[in-house]
Amino acid sequence: MSHKWLIKNGTIAVMDDARPVVNGYMLVEGDTITYIGEERPEGAEGAEIFDGAGLLFLPGLVNTHGHAAMSLLRGYGDDLALQVWLQDKMWPMEAKFTGSDVYWGTSLSVLEMLKGGTTTFLDMYDHMDQVAKVVEESGIRAVLMRGAIGFCSEDEQRQKLNEAVGFARDWHGKADGRITTMLSPHSPYTCAPNFFEKFVQAAHDLNLPLHTHMSETKTEVEQNVSDYGMRPVQHLLNMGMFSRPSLVAHAVHLNDEEIEILAAHQVGVSHNPGSNLKLASGVARVPELLKAGVTVSLGTDGAASNNNLDMFEEIRLAALIHKGVSGDPTAVPALQALKMGTEYGAKSVFLQDTGKLAQGMKADFIALNTEQAHFLPRTDYISHAVYSAGAKDVEHVWVNGKQVIKNGAALTIDEEKVRYEAQAAYEGLLSR
Amino acid sequence: MSHKWLIKNGTIAVMDDARPVVNGYMLVEGDTITYIGEERPEGAEGAEIFDGAGLLFLPGLVNTHGHAAMSLLRGYGDDLALQVWLQDKMWPMEAKFTGSDVYWGTSLSVLEMLKGGTTTFLDMYDHMDQVAKVVEESGIRAVLMRGAIGFCSEDEQRQKLNEAVGFARDWHGKADGRITTMLSPHSPYTCAPNFFEKFVQAAHDLNLPLHTHMSETKTEVEQNVSDYGMRPVQHLLNMGMFSRPSLVAHAVHLNDEEIEILAAHQVGVSHNPGSNLKLASGVARVPELLKAGVTVSLGTDGAASNNNLDMFEEIRLAALIHKGVSGDPTAVPALQALKMGTEYGAKSVFLQDTGKLAQGMKADFIALNTEQAHFLPRTDYISHAVYSAGAKDVEHVWVNGKQVIKNGAALTIDEEKVRYEAQAAYEGLLSR
Numbered sequence: 001m002s003h004k005w006l007i008k009n010g011t012i013a014v015m016d017d018a019r020p021v022v023n024g025y026m027l028v029e030g031d032t033i034t035y036i037g038e039e040r041p042e043g044a045e046g047a048e049i050f051d052g053a054g055l056l057f058l059p060g061l062v063n064t065h066g067h068a069a070m071s072l073l074r075g076y077g078d079d080l081a082l083q084v085w086l087q088d089k090m091w092p093m094e095a096k097f098t099g100s101d102v103y104w105g106t107s108l109s110v111l112e113m114l115k116g117g118t119t120t121f122l123d124m125y126d127h128m129d130q131v132a133k134v135v136e137e138s139g140i141r142a143v144l145m146r147g148a149i150g151f152c153s154e155d156e157q158r159q160k161l162n163e164a165v166g167f168a169r170d171w172h173g174k175a176d177g178r179i180t181t182m183l184s185p186h187s188p189y190t191c192a193p194n195f196f197e198k199f200v201q202a203a204h205d206l207n208l209p210l211h212t213h214m215s216e217t218k219t220e221v222e223q224n225v226s227d228y229g230m231r232p233v234q235h236l237l238n239m240g241m242f243s244r245p246s247l248v249a250h251a252v253h254l255n256d257e258e259i260e261i262l263a264a265h266q267v268g269v270s271h272n273p274g275s276n277l278k279l280a281s282g283v284a285r286v287p288e289l290l291k292a293g294v295t296v297s298l299g300t301d302g303a304a305s306n307n308n309l310d311m312f313e314e315i316r317l318a319a320l321i322h323k324g325v326s327g328d329p330t331a332v333p334a335l336q337a338l339k340m341g342t343e344y345g346a347k348s349v350f351l352q353d354t355g356k357l358a359q360g361m362k363a364d365f366i367a368l369n370t371e372q373a374h375f376l377p378r379t380d381y382i383s384h385a386v387y388s389a390g391a392k393d394v395e396h397v398w399v400n401g402k403q404v405i406k407n408g409a410a411l412t413i414d415e416e417k418v419r420y421e422a423q424a425a426y427e428g429l430l431s432r
Numbered sequence: 433m434s435h436k437w438l439i440k441n442g443t444i445a446v447m448d449d450a451r452p453v454v455n456g457y458m459l460v461e462g463d464t465i466t467y468i469g470e471e472r473p474e475g476a477e478g479a480e481i482f483d484g485a486g487l488l489f490l491p492g493l494v495n496t497h498g499h500a501a502m503s504l505l506r507g508y509g510d511d512l513a514l515q516v517w518l519q520d521k522m523w524p525m526e527a528k529f530t531g532s533d534v535y536w537g538t539s540l541s542v543l544e545m546l547k548g549g550t551t552t553f554l555d556m557y558d559h560m561d562q563v564a565k566v567v568e569e570s571g572i573r574a575v576l577m578r579g580a581i582g583f584c585s586e587d588e589q590r591q592k593l594n595e596a597v598g599f600a601r602d603w604h605g606k607a608d609g610r611i612t613t614m615l616s617p618h619s620p621y622t623c624a625p626n627f628f629e630k631f632v633q634a635a636h637d638l639n640l641p642l643h644t645h646m647s648e649t650k651t652e653v654e655q656n657v658s659d660y661g662m663r664p665v666q667h668l669l670n671m672g673m674f675s676r677p678s679l680v681a682h683a684v685h686l687n688d689e690e691i692e693i694l695a696a697h698q699v700g701v702s703h704n705p706g707s708n709l710k711l712a713s714g715v716a717r718v719p720e721l722l723k724a725g726v727t728v729s730l731g732t733d734g735a736a737s738n739n740n741l742d743m744f745e746e747i748r749l750a751a752l753i754h755k756g757v758s759g760d761p762t763a764v765p766a767l768q769a770l771k772m773g774t775e776y777g778a779k780s781v782f783l784q785d786t787g788k789l790a791q792g793m794k795a796d797f798i799a800l801n802t803e804q805a806h807f808l809p810r811t812d813y814i815s816h817a818v819y820s821a822g823a824k825d826v827e828h829v830w831v832n833g834k835q836v837i838k839n840g841a842a843l844t845i846d847e848e849k850v851r852y853e854a855q856a857a858y859e860g861l862l863s864r
Contacts, residue, residue, distance in 0.1 A: 075811035078819065079765040112805035218759075277756030278819070280763070307819035308806045316745075321753065324709030327650075331712070333511040373544035374740045374823075376851055377858035379507035387510065387710070387739035391806075392824035419808055426809035 002030030003401065005363075006044045010052030011370070011381055012036055013059070014357050015343065020335060020382045026057065028363040031176070031401040035359060054371045056381050058338075059357050060119025060141075060364035060399065061311040062345025065211075065249040065270040065299025067125045067147075068134075069097065069105030071112070072426050073304040082217065082279055090304060096432050101425045102127035106134045108422040111413050112309045114140055116391030117366040119399045122247075122270070122299070122349050124184045124211060128167045136175040139404040139412045141364060143349040144171060145184040145211060148199070150191040157195050165202050172208070178400055180351065182247075187213035188232050189220050193239055200240040209245040209350050212236070215258075216250035217281050233258035242267055247348050249299060252276055252284045259285065263292040268348035271340070273317035275301035286322050287331045297348035298341045310391040315341040319386050334386040363401040368393040434462030435833065437795075438476045442484030443802070443813055444468055445491070446789050447775065452767060452814045458489065460795040463608070463833040467791060486803040488813050490770075491789050492551025492573075492796035492831060493743040494777025497643075497681040497702035497731025499557045499579075500566075501529065501537030503544070504858050505736040514649065514711055522736060528864050533857045534559035538566045540854040543845050544741045546572055548823025549798040551831045554679075554702070554731070554781050556616045556643060560599045568607040571836040571844045573796060575781040576603060577616040577643060580631070582623040589627050597634050604640070610832055612783065614679075619645035620664050621652050625671055632672040641677040641782050644668070647690075648682035649713050665690035674699055679780050681731060684708055684716045691717065695724040700780035703772070705749035707733035718754050719763045729780035730773050742823040747773040751818050766818040795833040800825040 005028040012022045014036060027035035027044055035041035070090075077089030097105075102125065113121055119140060123131050124147035135142040146164035150157055168181035183206070185191040185199040203210050215221050215232045224232045233254070236242060242265035249270040251262070262269065271284050289296050298314040300306050319337035323329050332340075346355025354362045370381070374388045397405035404412050437460040444454045446468060459467035459476055467473040502522075509521030529537075534557065545553055551572060555563050556579035567574040578596035582589055600613035615638070617623040617631040635642050647653050647664045656664045665686070668674060674697035681702040683694070694701065703716050721728050730746040732738050751769035755761050764772075778787025786794045802813070806820045829837035836844050 071805075072809060073811075074806075074809065074820065075815040076809075078812070078815045079762055081761055085761070108805050108808060115805070274752065277752040278761070280755040280759050280761035282759065283756055303806075303820075307815065310806075310822070313745075313748075317752075320706065320709040320749075321756075323712040324715055324753075325757070327712050327714065329513055329517070329710070329712035330511050371851065373503075373540050373547070373847075373851065373854075374506075374735075374742070376540060377504060377506065377508075377855050379505075379858070380510070383507040383510045383739065388506065388735075390742070390822050390824060392822060415805075419803065419805065422805075423809050426811070 004029050004044065004047035005050055005398070005401070006047035007050045007052045007057065008040070010055060010057050012057045012357055013381065013385065015335060015339060015382070017335070026357070028398070028401050031363055033357060033359055033361050033363050036357060052367065054369065055367040055395065056370050056385065057357065057365055057367050058117070058385060059342040059355055060366050060397065061117050061341050062297065062349065062355055063113065063118050063121040063300055063309070063311055064247065064297040064345050064348045065122055065272055065301055066309070067302035068109035068121065068123050068131065069102040069125050070302030070304045071109040071309070072101060072105035072422060072429065074307050076304065078307070085279070093429055096429050097126070099127040099130045101429065103130040103134060104418070104421045104425040106131045107413065107418045109303065109309055110134050110138045110140050111410060111415060111418050114138065114397055114405055114410060114413070115394065115408065116310050116312070117394040117397060118309065118311050119364040119366065119397060120346065120349065120351065120354060122211065132171050132174070132179055135179055137412065139399050139402055141178040141354065141399055143180050143182060143351070145182045147184050147186045148191065149186045150195040161198055161202065164199070165206065168206060168208055176400060182209045182211045184211040188235055189223055196239050200244065203244045209247065210241055211247045211249070212241070214248040214251055215253045216276070218253050221253045231255070231258060233261050237261060237265070245350055250276065250281070250284070252282045254285055259288055259292045259294065262289070263294050268295045268297060270299040270348060271296050271318060272299045272301045272314070273321055274314055275305045277317070277321070279305050283321055283325050286318065287326055287328070290332070290336070295344050295347050296340055297345040311341055312390050315386055334383045337386050338382060364399050366394050367396040369395045436461050436476065436479035437482055437830070437833070438479035439482045439484045439489065440472070442487060442489050444489045444789055445813065445817065447767060447771060447814070449767070458789070460830070460833050463794055465789065465791055465793050465795050468789060484799065486801065487799040487827065488802050488817065489789065489797055489799050490549070490817060491774040491787055492798050492829065493549050493773050494729065494781065494787055495545065495550050495553040495732050495741065495743055496679065496729040496777050496780045497554055497704055497733055498741070499734035500541035500553065500555050500563065501534040501557055502734030502736045503541040503741070504533060504537040504854060504861065506739050508736060510739070517711070525861055528861050529558070531559045531562045533861065535562040535566060536850065536853045536857040538563045539845065539850045541735060541741055542566050542570045542572050543842060543847060543850050546570065546829055546837055546842060546845070547826065547840065548742050548744070549826040549829060550741065550743050551796040551798065551829060552778065552781065552783065552786060554643070564603050564606070564611055567611055569844065571831050571834055573610040573786065573831055575612050575614060575783070577614045579616050579618045580623065581618045582627040593630055593634065596631070597638065600638060600640055608832060614641045614643045616643040620667050621655055628671050632676065635676045641679065642673050643679045643681070644673070646680040646683055647685045648708070650685050653685045663687070663690060665693050669693060669697070677782055682708065682713065682716070683721070684714045686717055691720055691724045691726065694721070695726050700727045700729060702731040702780060703728050703750060704731045704733045704746070705753055706746055707737045709749070709753070711737050715753055715757050718750065719758055719760070722764070722768070727776050727779050728772055729777040743773055744822050747818055766815045769818050770814060796831050798826050799828040801827045
């Protein structure tokens with residue numbers, strides 16, 4: 001018989017517009033939430049009782065764009081012009097990454113994400129078998145894909161495509177269903193059309209969604225116009241990407257017509273406010289995207305351009321910067337920002353049954369300690385979660401019905417070993 | 433004989449451009465830092481030894497603009513147009529504040545600030561004797577002033593001025609020197625010139641600096657032009673404010689000429705990025721202010737418009753938003769942002785001997801736990817402090833040579849009582 005949890009005395013963020021929070025019980029059977037309500041449920045016999053007094057329960061946060069292994073380069077290059085940062089700092093170091101580096105860098109990121117309340121992350125990188133291994137072991141949920149840059153020979157391109165396809169096929173649905181896969185040509189500016197289109201075809205063949213970087217910088221948009229006579233959205237449309245379920249990362253520089261195309265084709269946008277600000281890429285048109293009906297979710301991007309993986313910060317930035325830049329204090333209200341980090345995130349990475357606390361959903365949830373000054377007075381827990389909370393308020397985390405963080409400590413990860421090995425991996429990169 | 437502390441094995445952020453961090457020792461005698469260096473100092477006999485291994489020592493953070501008691505209204509009104517927020521939410525509730533409400537609201541804020549590494553805060557509010565009492569008891573350092581709004585009879589104006597002057601005179605230098613005072617007409621749009629000028633005169637008489645809100649919103653600037661035929665900076669200059677050492681809060685909407693005037697008169701600017709974004713006031717011209725030589729520091733403003741008092745967030749916002757908005761990734765680099773939250777903060781509130789870890793400075797310092805994923809790898813501790821850290825990384829806090837936070841817990845404040853009484857005060861406000 002599967003394990004049951006009965007949460008009692010909890011403040012549970014169900015995030016319905018009419019009733020954002022329920023005070024009471026949540027029953028979890030196996031990997032699924034089977035009840036949320038004010039009354040003690042039937043069928044709770046034999047459940048492990050968990051006293052939720054003083055805790056705010058939220059859906060696990062969903063990070064829809066990142067490169068987890070890049071945490072090995074956190075603080076290695078900051079406050080630099082983008083091209084200097086990439087060419088002098090990131091790319092030479094990343095070229096040295098081995099499978100082991102990816103394993104420890106990803107472990108460091110997964111440790112940080114789980115402790116900070118992120119229960120699902122999207123990862124686009126290389127050595128993805130190592131990433132999958134970390135996901136399998138740690139108990140986190142992930143949407144994984146081998147990112148492919150086309151600046152190489154046709155033979156190498158073929159090899160990358162085969163690797164991406166093989167990984168996507170072999171790992172989809174693995175780790176008790178916690179791993180799903182997508183295909184991801186890196187971007188229209190690093191993949192020529194004939195290479196990009198092979199990924200689109202493979203996505204059709206495997207019935208998988210697609211993910212790519214798009215319109216992160218103004219320069220990149222201008223380059224696209226110069227190379228292909230059109231802006232990136234039209235270019236991706238022409239290459240057939242949007243004939244598959246798709247998620248694009250960044251989408252900072254969009255005109256009105258592009259927003260319409262994204263909306264019409266139900267293309268999701270992963271908004272990465274921290275990274276976009278730090279790299280001076282600009283401020284995405286999030287209020288307009290939301291108004292047009294586009295599903296906008298949130299991503300941290302890699303830790304080298306953020307520099308942490310605290311999704312509460314991305315949620316708060318999403319709620320703050322669009323008010324400040326538009327001049328409209330009602331832009332991206334708290335509840336919408338929180339949905340961007342949870343419900344819309346799950347939808348963006350094509351997980352139908354996560355991202356919300358409701359009957360029938362997967363039991364991915366987190367508990368924040370509200371017995372702290374910055375959660376008082378008890379006016380509005382959704383507001384507090386968005387405008388006041390941070391990663392370190394997270395006390396407990398469950399993924400797929402299993403507890404993975406308890407009293408702020410990891411149950412599935414040897415924290416000290418991960419910290420030691422990640423530092424050693426970084427020192428190894430410096431010495432090679 | 434005064435108490436001595438000898439920190440050993442510390443990573444100490446002295447923040448010199450050439451050498452941001454020293455690994456080694458810090459000696460504190462009484463309220464003063466008497467040594468920082470790699471070698472064990474002379475004169476450490478009898479010192480209490482503190483092992484700083486795994487800790488990053490920073491100067492205590494300095495919050496240069498706020499209204500501490502407003503934490504009682506955290507989350508009471510969000511995502512509203514400014515005038516609705518003020519007129520329907522804040523003002524009716526604030527009108528009900530008693531001395532006791534101010535005491536518990538300020539206590540809640542001081543608890544949050546100390547635990548988050550803020551060792552000095554500026555406070556402009558009413559019932560300032562209650563604020564001073566909290567400062568005296570808690571061990572924090574503060575720069576206090578009775579804010580005065582002139583929308584009242586001449587009698588009431590006189591009473592407010594007398595109160596402000598009396599408070600400033602009576603409390604300056606109190607609490608072992610931890611309290612200093614300033615005078616603060618609320619703003620040029622709430623104080624007519626004849627009232628404002630009385631504060632300027634009083635500041636001359638008492639030899640005190642001045643503080644006011646200035647150019648927070650575009651509307652307010654337009655109003656100033658319409659009422660007085662000039663923009664706020666010229667108006668304040670004409671009223672004589674800048675003949676005294678001065679600090680203005682917000683300064684979001686400035687033209688080039690105004691920046692020159694502020695620089696020429698050495699007027700400090702308290703930049704409040706979180707509050708400015710949340711209230712949709714706009715983005716201050718911080719890179720231009722810094723370039724012109726203006727001392728720019730950071731403030732949280734009240735918790736009702738932030739909604740927390742985490743100065744690490746203000747530091748990070750200052751480092752991030754000006755890059756994103758200007759398109760220049762080198763704008764406001766990490767070390768400069770950290771100085772805005774420490775050294776420039778102390779200078780802004782006219783404290784000559786705090787805000788920096790150096791021999792002869794007051795012993796206001798904090799220790800962050802770096803044995804966590806988001807502080808790895810050990811590439812650049814200044815970068816990690818700015819781009820990755822948060823309030824809850826703070827493990828230990830000292831103010832004026834006395835430890836006030838130990839292992840994340842307050843030594844001088846009854847945390848549970850403050851949380852209980854703050855909630856009760858809020859409920860009292862609702863019921864009256």
